[in-house]
Amino acid sequence: MPCLKMWKRLLLLLLSVLVMTGCAIGTKAANQSQNKSDTPKSNVTVIKETKGAPLKPAEGKIMTVQLNSGYAMPVLGLGTWTQNNTNAAESVYVALKNGYRLIDTARYYGNEKGVGEGLKRAIADGIVKREDVFITSKIMPGNYDNAAAAIDASLKDLQLDYLDLMLIHQPGSNDKAVYQAMEQGVKEGKLRSIGISNYYTKQQVDEVLSYAKITPAVIQNENHIYYQNTALQNYVKQYGIVIECWYPFGGRGNTKDSFENKTIVEIANAHGKTPAQVILRWQVQAGYVTVPGSANPEHIVENIAVFDFALSAEEMERIAELNRQRRYENW
Secondary structure (H helix, E strand, O other): OHHHHHHHHHHHHHHHHHHHHHHHHHHHHHHHHHHHHHOOOOOOOOOOOOOOOOOOOOOOOOOEEEOOOOOEEEOEOEEOOOOOHHHHHHHHHHHHHOOOOEEEOOHHHOOHHHHHHHHHHHHHOOOOOHHHOEEEEEEOHHHHHHHHHHHHHHHHHHOOOOEEEEEEOOOOOOHHHHHHHHHHHHHOOOEEEEEEEOOOOHHHHHHHHHHOOOOOOEEEEEOEOOEOOHHHHHHHHHHOOEEEEEOOOOOOOOHHHHHOOHHHHHHHHHHOOOHHHHHHHHHHHOOOEEOOEOOOHHHHHHHHOOOOOOOOHHHHHHHHOOOOOOOOOOO
């Protein structure tokens, strides 16, 4: 009998412990559930930078870079070199319809009227508003003696009240006067940002900086996998100057060199992308602005589809190793 009573007591004690433990667990789970349901949902999306994470444009917006002038510039746009007015009007319209918000032209190209018509049509069709689009043009050497008139001529042909960016097309004999005319254009509200093109060395940039009252916002140069000129990019960062790339594929007649490069093809296959998309992704990810030119609607659409994947650090390094300091042009 004493043994039986002792076993009953032990059994009751064990049951009590189990009941108390179960209650505690249940209470903790209930509290956790309550705390979770009571936590208000934040309206702020926190984006953390992670290695290899895709750089995607914000919803309804195109990925941009902030210029030292205070304006935002899309990091990828449409180049229009070699296009006549008819082709430029159509390619600009197609580009804007497919998400582009940066269009690059120049007085020398002879297609500013076409670019203006393409933009006008896109605005009329409700695709964009003027303030949504970043338009760049350049003063050509033949107009350096009267840069102020060249600015007005570009605005007239483009049918615009202002240009988002005006560049000196290439070094000349009176760059200072041309640059000062662009600075005056900023004061008059005709130009929002100004810069230079085809200036490749620290010495050339320093000369402009020596007389510039408004620091150049952009330097547009030849830049591709075989000519990366990272030394210039690193140097001008201290001034907040952005490098923009023309000839991202090496230019017409030379694209095969880039598109058939073994490294580029391997990376493209790994991501299910085209060589062109990998090259453009590399430029954007490396901190450049790039303006691939095309009048082919399929290529225009292809070229902007670079924000849904990212290159790894290893892939970026492999492309960096392709640099040969080799330019295709001597402008």
